[in-house]
Amino acid sequence: MTMLPNADGFFGEYGGQFIPDELLTVVNELSNAYDEVKDTPEFINEFKRLLKHFSGRPTPLYFCSNLTKKLGGAKLYLKREDLNHLGAHKVNNTIGQILLAKHMGKKKIIAETGAGQHGVATAATAALMGMECTIFMGETDIERQKLNVFRMEMMGAKVVPAMSGQRTLKEAVDEALGAWVADAQNTFYLLGSAVGPHPYPAMVRDFQSVIGKEARKQILELEGKLPDYLLACVGGGSNAIGLFYPFVGDEGVRMQGVEPAGRGMTPGNHAASLCLGEPGVLHGFRSYMLKDEKGEAAPVYSISAGLDYPSVGPEHSYLKDAGRAEYVAASDKEAVNAFFTLSREEGIIPALESSHALAQGLKLAPTLSSDKIIIVNLSGRGDKDVAQIQQMMQDGTISPE
Structure with a gap:
């Protein structure tokens, strides 16, 4: 169990990459970059340093x-x-992923958020690393989590309301994925939970x-x-x-x-x-x-x-x-x-x-x-x-x- 996922990103029959070809190229670039750095002393030591001194x-x-x-x-x-x-626990993951984004030479961070804790952690870590940050959040969640929205904006992030469907987390993910596809060359999608196409579930698990x-x-x-x-x-x-x-x-x-x-x-x-x-x-x-x-x-x-x-x-x-x-x-x-x-x-x-x-x-x-x-x-x-x-x-x- 601890050796999963397999090379194709599956935990048994679950996981994988069910995404269009234009996104598959971007995701595989991310996967290769993660495999390159995750076990290097430089990456591990910087991750641990920030967990201790920033978080x-x-x-x-x-x-x-x-x-x-x-x-x-x-x-x-x-x-x-x-x-x-x-x-919240979310900052464990945002530190790891933004370190990876810097390694890949990305300049912009986008993310989705539900309760706002991942959005706040993303905004804070992006501010620390000097990166442009956009957070997608369902309009319903924006209304019930106004404090976290203001916290994101205080730290320089742009909060974009997701207006379709139920206007909650699913729709925020939908719109964040769309924005990523539109500018994948410059943008890193910082996914907040252990979901999404491979390598996100394993990567988020590793950081958390x-x-x-x-x-x-x-x-x-x-x-x-x-x-x-x-x-x-x-x-x-x-x-x-x-x-x-x-x-x-x-x-x-x-x-x-x-x-x-x-x-x-x-x-x-x-x-x-x-x-x-x-x-x-x-x-x-x-x-x-x-x-x-x-x-x-x-x-x-x-x-x-x-x-x-x-x-x-x-x-x-x-x-x-x-x-x-x-x-x-x-x-x-x-x-x-x-x-x-x-x-x-x-x-x-x-x-x-x-x-x-x-x-x-x-x-x-x-x-x-x-x-x-x-x-x-x-x-x-x-x-x-x-x-x-x-x-x-x-x-x-x-x-x-």
Whole structure:
């Protein structure tokens, strides 16, 4: 499993390059460049230097003593990706990809974003590297993530609204891909999750695997053994695969990805591609996806702007079919309750995306004995979501317990 993808970019039957010829040339140039530099001491050392001095790694592995006592059962740890510079795991990937872009001689960066965290990380890293930056974001997501839009603009990025379809993450990806094709010679497409045509799923996984590598070392130092469960939210799946990958060979470590059940597991009310989807091709790769009656990408929904994507990274599909990882879902209500529970019990405000994984942790911990250990990937902080939650409470849309 740790040797995948194969030379054609497949994880079993998932992944690959389902793209037009004009884009295939560009993607293969990217793949060759990545293969050239990824194992060189110069690239690795500069990547590690920026992770430490720009992003602030390593992030802590935090024991939730109050929550553990309240819940009973397993010990609950958080991998604190919310303490990265800019407040999420996304910067791990943007640093790696923009270093690659500089190696390739590119001058412009384009990216898509849903909740805005990838957009903010891209804008910041582009500013650091002196590159022109354009971010595509669904108009719906722009409205509910105004703070992150302003943060991107503060750092010199141009934010372009995606106005078609549901005006969320899928449409932002559509428009970013179109812009890339139009100026591929000068432009580097910085994809934010472990999705897209090869080499993106493997490349993003490699950059994000710093999460799992650190967590593995930290839990061995703190507890003298590996965890029993790893939990992470799954939209496209980059934070989850970053945590899971270094543990794939450890059979005693169970891995659970948590998708958004939204308002309920009926069409158009969730974005649980692995729980309720089927294999299909979207945005240049084959994976589980949610389809409408025409076999095209179905409308999706989540309270979290970072999880409303109708497909998922191909490596997750492979792990699901292989039985190595389990995939479950948490509803909007469960995520909001987890959002407030962590805030009140530990003084930590989680992102709504991360709150889905935490919701599963709150359910799982009491069912396990006290000698068991759960690590939840707290993939981002919730500052960006506070205004949205406040407005929804005022409107009566949500009523946390």
